[in-house]
Amino acid sequence: EICPVPLPFDPIPPLPDLALEAFGPDRMMWGSDYPPVSGREGYASSLGVPLDYFGKLSESEHEWIFGKAALKIWRFND
Numbered sequence: 171e172i173c174p175v176p177l178p179f180d181p182i183p184p185l186p187d188l189a190l191e192a193f194g195p196d197r198m199m200w201g202s203d204y205p206p207v208s209g210r211e212g213y214a215s216s217l218g219v220p221l222d223y224f225g226k227l228s229e230s231e232h233e234w235i236f237g238k239a240a241l242k243i244w245r246f247n248d
């Protein structure tokens with residue numbers, strides 16, 4: 171567990187933007203700490219906050235961060 175503070179974090183530190191700038195969306199992926207998150211703020215909140223945070227990104231960038239990067243790294247498409 172990285173942070174025991176429950177959601178929402180307000181304001182969210184700029185770390186996701188720094189990572190996006192440094193690595194690009196094809197080298198970033200979203201992940202939760204499921205199942206522990208389900209007992210705190212809930213899985214939906216743990217997904218909703220980053221979806222809102224990255225709302226300004228294109229559909230393609232969203233696809234990379236929320237799925238395609240993981241598929242590429244773990245070679246699910248091979």
